Amino acid sequence: MLDERKAAILRAVVEEYIETAQPVGSSHVARASGVQVSPATVRNEMVQLEQEGYLHQPHTSAGRVPTDKGYRFFVDALTDPGSLDATSGQRVQAFFRRAHGAIEQMLQDTSQLLAELTDYAAVVVGPGHEDAVIRSVQLVGLAPRTALLVVVLSNGAVDKSVLDLDEDTGDERLAAVTAHLSAHLVGSTLGELPTLPATGDPATDRVSALAVDALTAATRTEPDEVYVGGASRVAVAFDAVESVRQVLSVLEQQYVVVGLLSDVLDRGLTVSIGSEHQPLSECSIVVAPYQVEGEPAGTIGVLGPTRMNYQQALAAVAVVSRRLGRRLSEG
Amino acid sequence: MLDERKAAILRAVVEEYIETAQPVGSSHVARASGVQVSPATVRNEMVQLEQEGYLHQPHTSAGRVPTDKGYRFFVDALTDPGSLDATSGQRVQAFFRRAHGAIEQMLQDTSQLLAELTDYAAVVVGPGHEDAVIRSVQLVGLAPRTALLVVVLSNGAVDKSVLDLDEDTGDERLAAVTAHLSAHLVGSTLGELPTLPATGDPATDRVSALAVDALTAATRTEPDEVYVGGASRVAVAFDAVESVRQVLSVLEQQYVVVGLLSDVLDRGLTVSIGSEHQPLSECSIVVAPYQVEGEPAGTIGVLGPTRMNYQQALAAVAVVSRRLGRRLSEG
DNA sequence: GCTGGCAGTCGATGATACCGAGTGCCAGCC
DNA sequence: GGCTGGCACTCGGTATCATCGACTGCCAGC
Structure with missing residues (x-):
């Protein structure tokens, strides 16, 4: 050509x-x-x-x-995958060696890491919850007619939904429902919940159904969590204040960010440049999915001006996505 | 004078x-x-x-x-407390009437609301967890030597800590610990945990102690959650790109933000202007605590240039803090 | 087909003048 | 004594203009 x-x-x-x-x-x-x-x-x-x-x-x-x-x-034409300079490489190593604790905090910190490595704003989209296996289900009463459904997933994430109950429900009933839900939901994934058998007790069945509904609804509608790191860097990457505003404004809208990143989920390490994507035609995005236990789980990305340092960004995103996936697979 | x-x-x-x-x-x-x-x-x-x-x-x-x-x-000299214009007032009303579901989401949305009302960046600091009453404690095994401690609080928040166990611990043991913890911790506040009596089983006692330690440590060290809304508005409020960077940079550091807001906790609706506070001498901050069930729980604030519209900001912060407190008190 | 040379373009930079919003000061008036 | 109109003065912002220089496109020659 x-x-x-x-x-x-x-x-x-x-x-x-x-x-x-x-x-x-x-x-x-x-x-x-x-x-x-x-x-x-x-x-x-x-x-x-x-x-x-x-x-x-x-x-x-x-x-x-x-x-x-x-x-x-x-x-x-960038055949050279490009690798991080030594100090950056070591930072990534050290980060994931030390990374520990709650998954949310780790993802947030990862976005921060990526921002510091590249000097651009970075985004991490958390693993979707559909494929996560349920480890525990529990109903906790908060008020006479309100209960909190707490679901612990195998990756350490905790989902919760507020349930509005039709009638006052005591702790014994909630315990019964918890037992019922536990017996049948633990081990399933949120994406494919089994249908619950009837218990014979209509009240228990009603609350159980409510809980399952809330769970499926939450899984469907809740957008994946987005963690943005280094947002202040857009202020230096773009010198026009209006551009800065636009970029920040988009970064505030989680679902837009998810959309921006997620349509490259199965394409691996990818770059989207300016007008190639919908909003933010002044920006380029370097994205990669990360895999947990072999399955694509979420995405990470870097957002900078079209004249960004692609080599560096590609290298950083590649390395971090690989190590993040590995880290999360360890459980 | x-x-x-x-x-x-x-x-x-x-x-x-x-x-x-x-x-x-x-x-x-x-x-x-x-x-x-x-x-x-x-x-x-x-x-x-x-x-x-x-x-x-x-x-x-x-x-x-x-x-x-x-x-x-x-x-x-602003004796006039200043009140919101009609449409804004209705927006606040409508917002809290509809507000519903998880507390975190609601606080995030509140920061967004406050940003839209004032056209400045807004910050909401979540209620501290020290005073919240424990409703439920549960240990869930994630991996042979890892368990997740999940604590549900009366306000609907969920605390969790990852526990690294010394030895492989089966579900039965975790269940025993869960029962032990539940029996003695439910009803206490995170700030004042009772000491657990011995069970006679040293392994159970060891894990229980680990859990309690993790809980106190988390309560101590974890900063209160901060929700920032409307960060893109700093790009229009300050026209120098360097100022924008500085402000955003501070907003990224949660603990700094908390510090900035929290020392006005018991002073009620307060304004801090430029050099009166430590970082961000170009900014003014309008802050108010909100009270849940009569007790100061958290703070909300608006951050703008020193030449911000104080009347409007004061009115908005006052109204939102009041209604937020009321909303959270309803449970 | 590459190159050096050359005229031409046009934004950036800097000097100059001018304008006008705003000041400080003062003398006069109530 | 305090307020006011008048006046000279300051000084940043804007407009004008010339210059500069980094480019380009084109062409003739190697």
Whole structure:
């Protein structure tokens, strides 16, 4: 598609623009590019690269800036998986060696880690709960007509739903329901709950059904938890205050973020550039799913300007997703 | 301290500066102020106001800008508690009427509500867990040597701690410990856990002690949960990108936020202006505690530039804190 | 087909002048 | 004595203009 030299020139432009954020002129390219040609030749090639949509010229007498298509080519050509520098690698190691305790806190910390590694905002989407195995079910009375359904999952997460009961329900009845639910739900996954057999006691059956309904409803509607780390970094990555506002605004809306990341779930380590995704056309996103016990569980990602450091971001996301998955598989 | 006219002039300067963000000149004040005097007189007064530290002049031949001290006077003089406009009031009503379900989600939504009402970033600090009564204690095995301690509190919150056990522990033993813990801890508060009597079984006692230790440790060290809403609004409230970064950066650090808000816990509805607090001298904070069942439980606050709309923010924080407390007291 | 040379473009930078909002001060008036 | 109108003065912001320089496109020649 692009001959060797054009590709080299495009690469040089992208690299320099990522570094300097200034339009890149032909002489810079001639100096930097692997191919040794004169600036005039570079200019001729750049005209064509512009016609083909890889580059863009803000105005005559200015250098060139990569378009989204240009970044796309650059990223696709990044055969080198890129690896983290030594200190970053060690940080990741140390982080996951020390990582411990509640899964939510760990995911939050992971987003923070990723943000620090890349210097961009980072997002971690928690493992969905559909596939998690139920370890324990319990109904706890909070008020005469309110009970809390607490479900402990095998990965250490705890789901809870508030149940509004039709009538005052004593602790004995709740205990009976808890026993009934425990007997039949423990060992199943939230995604595929078995139907409960009748107990003979209609009141117990009614509350049990309520609990199961609440559980399925919660599993369906609740969006996966999103952890955003390093949001303040968007303020330096984008210097226009309006861009900052837009990005932050999107990051506040969990479901949008989930949508942004999750449609790349089965594509592995992926980059989405500017206009390739729906909101945030000024941003690029580097995403990867992480696998727990062989199954894709959640995603992690980094969000930066289109002129982000893709190499570094890709390396960081790859490493962290792998280690996070491994860590979570250990249980 | 300030005579009537000086106060009126200062008020006019503050009000206009809050609105326009431009240094305010004497003629504007003369036009707007309640007192009808000539610009020349206003100038004479302003010179004194500046000498006394209420105003500041960016440069000769510019208008005046309030200092933090000026804002302080203005805020203290706000006898009018200020009430929300009708639509906002209805929004709050509607919100708490509909509010329902898990407490965490509700607090998060509350921060969002407060942000929308004021158009500044808002923070909600959840009720501390020390005073909450334990409704249920349960140990759930996750792995041979790992168990999850799940504690349900009377306010619907769920605390959990991961326990690392010394030796493989079967479900029967965990059940025994759960029974033991339940028998003695349910009904106590996390802040004042009773000491457990021995059961006679050393293994059970050991695990139980481990659980209690984890619980006290968690209650001590875990910072109160912080919910930040409307963070993107700092991007419009501050137009310097560096200021935005600083504010966001602070908002990311939960414990700093808690510190910022919590030292005003027993002072009721409070405003802290610029340099009056430690970090974020460019910001003002409007805070109020909310009370659950008569006891101060947590705090809510709004964070904006020193030239924020104090009236509106005060009104919003007052109303929301009151209704939030009431809502949480209902259980 | 590559290159050096060259004229041309156009934003960025800097000097200059000007404008106007705002001040401090003062003399006069109530 | 205090308020006011008048006045000279300051000084940042804006507009104008020239210059500069980093580019480009094009062309003739190697």
